[in-house]
Amino acid sequence: MENHFLHKAGVDLIPQIKEGFNNLLSSKLRSFLAVLGIMIGTASVVAMVSCGQLATRQALAQFKKLGTDLLSVSIYSDNQGQEQSNGGQAQQKLTVKQAMDMTTAVPGILEVAPYATLFNDTSYAGKKLNIGGIIGATQTLQDVIKIDITQGRFISFLDKYAYYCVIGNKLAENLKKDGLLNPVGKQLHIGKNFFTIIGVAGPWAENSFFNQDVNNSIIIPLSTATIINKYADINNLVLKLNTGADIPNIKDGINKYINDQVSGKRTFIRSAQELIASMKNQRKILTLLLALIGSISLIVGGIGVMNIMLVSVVERRKEIGIRMAIGARRRDIQSLFLIESIALSLFGGGLGVIFGILTSYFVALFSNWGFTIFTLPPTIGFGVSVAIGIFFGFYPAYQASQLDPIETLRSD
Amino acid sequence: MSSLIELKDIHKSYWIGDKEEPVLKGINFNVEEGDLLSIVGASGSGKSTLMNIIGLLDSPTSGEYYLNSQEVSTLTDDQRALTRNRTIGFVFQSFFLLPRLTTLQNVCLPHLYRNTPAQESRDKAMEMLQKVSMDHLHKNRPNQLSGGQQQRVAIARALVGTPSLILADEPTGALDSKTGREVMDLFIQLNAEDRTTIVIITHDPAIADECKKVVRVADGHVVDVS
Numbered sequence A: 001m002e003n004h005f006l007h008k009a010g011v012d013l014i015p016q017i018k019e020g021f022n023n024l025l026s027s028k029l030r031s032f033l034a035v036l037g038i039m040i041g042t043a044s045v046v047a048m049v050s051c052g053q054l055a056t057r058q059a060l061a062q063f064k065k066l067g068t069d070l071l072s073v074s075i076y077s078d079n080q081g082q083e084q085s086n087g088g089q090a091q092q093k094l095t096v097k098q099a100m101d102m103t104t105a106v107p108g109i110l111e112v113a114p115y116a117t118l119f120n121d122t123s124y125a126g127k128k129l130n131i132g133g134i135i136g137a138t139q140t141l142q143d144v145i146k147i148d149i150t151q152g153r154f155i156s157f158l159d160k161y162a163y164y165c166v167i168g169n170k171l172a173e174n175l176k177k178d179g180l181l182n183p184v185g186k187q188l189h190i191g192k193n194f195f196t197i198i199g200v201a202g203p204w205a206e207n208s209f210f211n212q213d214v215n216n217s218i219i220i221p222l223s224t225a226t227i228i229n230k231y232a233d234i235n236n237l238v239l240k241l242n243t244g245a246d247i248p249n250i251k252d253g254i255n256k257y258i259n260d261q262v263s264g265k266r267t268f269i270r271s272a273q274e275l276i277a278s279m280k281n282q283r284k285i286l287t288l289l290l291a292l293i294g295s296i297s298l299i300v301g302g303i304g305v306m307n308i309m310l311v312s313v314v315e316r317r318k319e320i321g322i323r324m325a326i327g328a329r330r331r332d333i334q335s336l337f338l339i340e341s342i343a344l345s346l347f348g349g350g351l352g353v354i355f356g357i358l359t360s361y362f363v364a365l366f367s368n369w370g371f372t373i374f375t376l377p378p379t380i381g382f383g384v385s386v387a388i389g390i391f392f393g394f395y396p397a398y399q400a401s402q403l404d405p406i407e408t409l410r411s412d
Numbered sequence B: 001m002s003s004l005i006e007l008k009d010i011h012k013s014y015w016i017g018d019k020e021e022p023v024l025k026g027i028n029f030n031v032e033e034g035d036l037l038s039i040v041g042a043s044g045s046g047k048s049t050l051m052n053i054i055g056l057l058d059s060p061t062s063g064e065y066y067l068n069s070q071e072v073s074t075l076t077d078d079q080r081a082l083t084r085n086r087t088i089g090f091v092f093q094s095f096f097l098l099p100r101l102t103t104l105q106n107v108c109l110p111h112l113y114r115n116t117p118a119q120e121s122r123d124k125a126m127e128m129l130q131k132v133s134m135d136h137l138h139k140n141r142p143n144q145l146s147g148g149q150q151q152r153v154a155i156a157r158a159l160v161g162t163p164s165l166i167l168a169d170e171p172t173g174a175l176d177s178k179t180g181r182e183v184m185d186l187f188i189q190l191n192a193e194d195r196t197t198i199v200i201i202t203h204d205p206a207i208a209d210e211c212k213k214v215v216r217v218a219d220g221h222v223v224d225v226s
């Protein structure tokens, strides 16, 4: 026989791809619906993963602004232990001095901002104010949790037991509505005492190292707080560490120091780095979950492609037979249909990436997040849609290739 | 010189349920290169079945079939496809052009499965369309052509790969006698000019008369070769 069996190179793809597109164009509505299915699926994967990443970045940005070198310490009384060992004796309290001395006692700490929270009725010019709380703090708090001062000044160590206060941004705005345009120098009635306003804070971004909302609070000197309210204990500290500090070591140091100073206390310490790590981890799981939900709609889209290809194979049975009679090999028939389903998926995937990015753009816009185009979501979305095209296109294409030419030519 | 086609004791049966239904019951004949041969016989006598076997679209239940001295049962699926592409050209009763493609694209198809460069394949297709006098309608789609015109295009498609064998199953069956006549003249001309071997299945005695050789099939047997 002729030696043409020797060169069995595959069929040139370009004319096949052209043919595939012609076929798709000849059933426009059906192709459009298949593309739509893949597009929605891809768009939802891209949008969901993008939004997940944007939200993560947003949350991380807040931390970064604050500094990743923060540590928060909460002190609890170990109640049962206390009563047994001390026999009802008054509880020991951490003093301001003891708290401030932590910087020298535990190496690696740059600044300590101890604070106490208290609640006293507050009024201005006889009118009760709706406040979030009163914070007893030291000078260091301003730097550690980054409070801007727009008028006057912040609390200072020199204020000692003075009846001075700094008011939060929202509180200042509320007072402005009541006609107090220039609060510095005016007096607030807190509990039984009059406090002179010495400063107004700017808008403050909430953060998870400080459990009060500065915007709605009044800040007074910590020493003053401990004398006007007997329940005002230094139960919380925010610490700023040296960069690159050994966190586990410092945690141990703090525990030891506090236990040396006051007995019967337990501490709960969180570092920014641990928090970021666990947040990143949580976000990763969330993003993965979102990607999974998006993928479900992509799979539905893939089933749409498969459905359309199956119908197409049945409709084009005769064409398959004719092509086989002309000399198409089984794999040529298979690639004919596979190319069509991949083309549908590529097209749907491409549009889906665009729509997905647009969607995440609008979500970012309405949530006041910063927007960037990440490379990961489009890559995943596009890659998965192509994989879906191949996966769901394979079975119909295989079925087409296994048809018996005689039977298909006989059919009508 | 050996024959282009040698059929030795070809049997073909279909199974309907578990009942064997023999259609071809031992077919023996040869086709020589350059033959213009017709196969005639009553409806249901197995002519199309025989042609599908000769055209490698179907396999016999038993028997030997030599094409170019090669026993075809040893060929793989891909080799059979390649042989259909290069050695055989089909012409069917109802033309079987692809409705979505233009005349020219239809004639290009055999070359698509040969990796012929696009321009070359178009040139060859145009040349063939010229030969069957259809080049002026190369942009038309099949549904814009008459039956006779469609059959001419189908013949051009069968010829474009320069096969050594044309298999035509009732090529004039769907045409009126005048256009049927023209198609037959085309076959005679091709056979005379290019020495292309042509096997025509027909019911029409007038067409059979014009062939050099006639094989008569009845009830699964060759009853007469003349």
Ligand SMILES: Nc1ncnc2c1ncn2[C@@H]1O[C@H](COP(=O)(O)OP(=O)(O)OP(=O)(O)O)[C@@H](O)[C@H]1O
Pocket: B014, B015, B016, B021, B023, B041, B042, B043, B044, B045, B046, B047, B048, B049, B050
């Ligand atoms: N796939 C099949 N399954 C069962 N029987 C079949 C099948 N294909 C063909 N036959 C039977 O084989 C016999 C021969 O069929 P074939 O098509 O070869 O006849 P033919 O000689 O070409 O007839 P016609 O002149 O009408 O075209 C018929 O009786 C037909 O019913």
Ligand SMILES: [Mg+2]
Pocket: B047, B048, B049, B169
């Ligand atoms: Mg027949």
